[in-house]
Amino acid sequence: MLTPTIVWDEAGGGIALLDQTLLPGRSEVVLVRSTSELVDAIARLAVRGAPALGVAGALGVVLALDEAAREGWDPARLDAAITRVRTARPTAVNLAWGVDHVLSLRAQGRDAVLAAALRLAAADEAANRELSRLGADWLLDRIDRPRLRLLTHCNAGALATSAWGTALGVIRELHQRGRVEFVYADETRPLLQGARLTAYELAGEGIPHAVQVDGAAAATILGGRVDAAVVGADRIAANGDVANKIGTLGVALACHAAGIPFLVAAPWSTVDLATASGEQIAIEERDGAEVTAYGAVAVVPDGTPGHNPAFDVTPARWVSAIATERGVLEPAAGDSPSAHA
Structure with missing residues (x-):
């Protein structure tokens, strides 16, 4: 049974990623709690694959909102952090799609964004099984x-x-x-x-x-x-x-x-x-x-x-x-x- 590629860890306050740069030698999960860490994980291919990047983008918006609340960011800095996640890799359309999919719910609060991101992840699995x-x-x-x-x-x-x-x-x-x-x-x-x-x-x-x-x-x-x-x-x-x-x-x-x-x-x-x-x-x-x-x-x-x-x-x-x-x-x-x- 494979360790899940990407899940939200509410207790840890971040995204739990299976670090794919270490496979097949080691199966290690890393907890990402900031947008900078997420962008780095995407760039070095710790998380990769178009559908997984879509989920990462959606959950990245949650990370940005949590980080902004934790560190007192102004709206411009929050927007810049979300943009960095959205553009971390240019070819796979799912990354930007995942960000955009949940960003419209930002005014409804962080929990609404998280719920939408989790629905997106569940829908991805259902779509994959059907296709x-x-x-x-x-x-x-x-x-x-x-x-x-x-x-x-x-x-x-x-x-x-x-x-x-x-x-x-x-x-x-x-x-x-x-x-x-x-x-x-x-x-x-x-x-x-x-x-x-x-x-x-x-x-x-x-x-x-x-x-x-x-x-x-x-x-x-x-x-x-x-x-x-x-x-x-x-x-x-x-x-x-x-x-x-x-x-x-x-x-x-x-x-x-x-x-x-x-x-x-x-x-x-x-x-x-x-x-x-x-x-x-x-x-x-x-x-x-x-x-x-x-x-x-x-x-x-x-x-x-x-x-x-x-x-x-x-x-x-x-x-x-x-x-x-x-x-x-x-x-x-x-x-x-x-x-x-």
Whole structure:
């Protein structure tokens, strides 16, 4: 049983986070009691994954209100703290969405904001379970095999959400039905979310799997070892373009070449109808040192910089389907999210 990713600790007066930078070696919960601590936790990926960031954003407003009351902040300082939380990572739309979702209740007081944030977390789990059911059904309707061979990229499981998961939620649903043969988990350079986190979840569920280097994904797919790829999303544009962890685009291209489904699993909160296409999505550029060093050990010559975009955008024409709790869309066939607003 996984330790919950993110919960409100009323007794402790803050957000209890499972520090994902320590997995799989250590399972450690940290208590975050200030907005500065939350922004740091988001930036260093102690909490990550679009749905989990949505919950973090909502609970971050509660932190800001508590901090303001505790330290006597004026309204301008409170607003600035909330803005820092809202903009801590630019690509995942759920973070700002979570803040905005509860901010309208600020005039009703801190308890009303907290209640709304807790409802948002519960709704995220319900959405994830429903989209997983729908995504599993969609795959089984199209793949004529008793058990499926799947590939996933990065981590879109319970660790990336309030509970259950999105892409890994689909895989868990299939596993519970006895319909999973094997899962290839891309390691996901440079921070190894696939190797550290996805494998941790798959092992915990007893799902047969292997971790492969990102560069092996295309050969695995084109070599006929995979029936479908299932990934999450950090932002989905109105036209169906999908922003997800860097390397996702290559997986989609390989699936297109192999003629197998490329399924995106994400709650509707990840759909950003205000963003017309992927060209308008801001791609987070992280510290190049994450690429040029492994821990404290340099792996490139002195003076060689690292190019480290955290995400890429897969055009809608290569997205077979997007499974949300509202239903399954097929962008490659012209079925865009904007048509379901």
